[in-house]
Amino acid sequence: MSIDLRNIERTTVHKGKSFRxxxxxxxxxxxxxxxxxxxxxxxxxxxxxxxxxxxxxPDSGEVSVSSSISWPIPLATFFLANSTIAANGRFIARLRxxxxxxxxxxxxxxxxxxEFLNVKxxxxxxxxxxxxxxxxxxxxxxxxxQFDGRMLPRxxxxxxxxxxxxxxxxxxxxxxxxxxxxxxxxxxxxxxxVLENGRATGFTxxxxxxxxxxxxxxxxxxxxxxxxxxxxxxxxxxxxEGSGDIDLLAAVVSAIE
Amino acid sequence: MLDQLKVQIRVVRAxxxxxxxxxxxxxxxxxxxxxFDMILGMAGLLILRxxxxxxxxxxxxxMTFIIxxxxxxxxxxxxxxxxxxxVQRNQRLLSLPGVTPLDLVIASSxxxxxxxxxxxxxxxxxxxxxxxxxxxxxxxGIVLLFLSFWIFGLSLGFMLMALQKLYTPASKxxxxxxxxxTFFSGVIFIVTLFPGYIWPYLTWNPMLHVEELLHTYWFRxxxxxxxxxxxxxxxxxxxxxxxxxxxxxxxxxxx
Numbered sequence: 001m002s003i004d005l006r007n008i009e010r011t012t013v014h015k016g017k018s019f020r021x022x023x024x025x026x027x028x029x030x031x032x033x034x035x036x037x038x039x040x041x042x043x044x045x046x047x048x049x050x051x052x053x054x055x056x057x058p059d060s061g062e063v064s065v066s067s068s069i070s071w072p073i074p075l076a077t078f079f080l081a082n083s084t085i086a087a088n089g090r091f092i093a094r095l096r097x098x099x100x101x102x103x104x105x106x107x108x109x110x111x112x113x114x115e116f117l118n119v120k121x122x123x124x125x126x127x128x129x130x131x132x133x134x135x136x137x138x139x140x141x142x143x144x145x146q147f148d149g150r151m152l153p154r155x156x157x158x159x160x161x162x163x164x165x166x167x168x169x170x171x172x173x174x175x176x177x178x179x180x181x182x183x184x185x186x187x188x189x190x191x192x193x194v195l196e197n198g199r200a201t202g203f204t205x206x207x208x209x210x211x212x213x214x215x216x217x218x219x220x221x222x223x224x225x226x227x228x229x230x231x232x233x234x235x236x237x238x239x240x241e242g243s244g245d246i247d248l249l250a251a252v253v254s255a256i257e
Numbered sequence: 258m259l260d261q262l263k264v265q266i267r268v269v270r271a272x273x274x275x276x277x278x279x280x281x282x283x284x285x286x287x288x289x290x291x292x293f294d295m296i297l298g299m300a301g302l303l304i305l306r307x308x309x310x311x312x313x314x315x316x317x318x319x320m321t322f323i324i325x326x327x328x329x330x331x332x333x334x335x336x337x338x339x340x341x342x343x344v345q346r347n348q349r350l351l352s353l354p355g356v357t358p359l360d361l362v363i364a365s366s367x368x369x370x371x372x373x374x375x376x377x378x379x380x381x382x383x384x385x386x387x388x389x390x391x392x393x394x395x396x397x398g399i400v401l402l403f404l405s406f407w408i409f410g411l412s413l414g415f416m417l418m419a420l421q422k423l424y425t426p427a428s429k430x431x432x433x434x435x436x437x438x439t440f441f442s443g444v445i446f447i448v449t450l451f452p453g454y455i456w457p458y459l460t461w462n463p464m465l466h467v468e469e470l471l472h473t474y475w476f477r478x479x480x481x482x483x484x485x486x487x488x489x490x491x492x493x494x495x496x497x498x499x500x501x502x503x504x505x506x507x508x509x510x511x512x
Contacts, residue, residue, distance in 0.1 A: 055354055075353070077349035077350070080278075082279070083279075
């Protein structure tokens with residue numbers, strides 16, 4: 001079981017301009033491997049995950065996947081705010097052919113949302129969406145799990161419980177973490193790929209890969225974001241939707257104070 | 258192949274259940290509004306038909322006649338919009354592996370089929386009791402014709418989707434044409450109310466055959482002079498073939 005991407009070409013349109021996102025990209029991931037894909041903003045990390053799980057197709061090249069692969073976690077685009085946590089969980093259970101009655105409860109309890117099981121998602125505390133997105137992504141059985149941006153939601157109170165859940169669920173499984181934050185990958189991966197100029201450079205020594213990324217992309221250089229484009233980069237992660245705006249707002253407020 | 262089919266059935270089932278659950282879910286009494294919408298539409302046509310009472314064929318109960326034709330026609334009317342609207346509305350579900358645009362369309366069309374089938378049974382039962390209409394002549398035929406509205410609507414929807422993708426303003430003309438065709442498809446007026454010299458032009462329309470056959474299977478007092486089941490089957494197969502072909506073409510061409 002492995003994931004093999006050969007000579008992938010992909011063009012995308014961003015703000016009316018066409019960009020070559022991948023230009024002969026090659027990537028090979030073996031069964032059970034823990035991989036980090038590091039790339040600056042708009043370098044195509046999320047697109048790459050979507051190509052791997054088959055929800056997008058390349059313009060040319062071959063994507064060969066002989067393993068079952070999760071969607072990029074924490075995907076929350078399928079959530080219905082008007083439905084309860086249980087109903088949202090049942091949708092995934094039906095989709096994956098899991099036990100409809102037990103799965104939603106198991107998912108909710110695994111991330112400390114058991115008491116909100118029959119509460120509409122829109123009326124749950126703000127942290128519920130991020131936690132539920134993690135639980136619904138990580139509880140179904142896959143050979144590989146994909147993480148887009150970060151592995152755990154940002155809230156501090158959940159870090160310990162979340163880490164324990166990750167450890168339990170990911171043991172014996174491979175995973176792919178696509179992120180622009182090298183800290184996320186530290187100590188968690190066997191191999192690091194750095195996405196640049198439409199290609200992926202592999203580092204079997206993760207520390208070397210992280211150093212390389214920090215050296216080249218650690219500090220934002222002027223015009224860097226505009227040099228490459230991925231219209232969909234990270235935009236699927238509705239569980240964290242707006243968190244960047246909140247951070248920005250907090251910075252503005254503290255600056256005014 | 259069998260495994261893939263099993264997965265697709267599982268995905269369509271999950272999406273169809275979700276479709277039923279979310280129908281009008283933003284309104285209080287959610288699903289109840291579906292019946293309200295239908296009754297409102299039907300009342301309008303009933304008023305129209307009663308206002309032109311002189312065109313009624315004796316022996317056909319007015320309310321039951323209208324309901325027998327208008328409910329499947331309304332389903333057909335909603336169905337041809339499904340290939341475009343289902344994908345637009347549920348675009349975000351395509352981020353889930355295994356979910357394809359065709360699954361979204363099938364799930365949405367099943368929701369419409371289920372809803373209208375339920376409405377048909379409820380409204381026809383009530384209307385038959387109220388007007389004292391005897392049981393239908395050929396119930397199985399009615400079921401098959403009802404399903405044919407579903408297939409015709411979906412096939413036409415795929416064709417219109419392709420047309421709209423090639424030429425966006427096409428929707429302006431198609432919606433006018435389809436509204437106009439309500440009057441010439443046997444929904445309100447049976448074919449014998451039209452002068453004989455225009456029959457050769459009207460009978461090209463497969464939906465007229467379907468409606469005429471539907472009325473024949475329902476009412477003992479009416480036997481269609483034009484409805485041909487073989488023509489309905491031919492048209493349905495051809496339209497379904499071209500519809501799916503165009504859907505595949507559009508999926509590849511406009512991804």
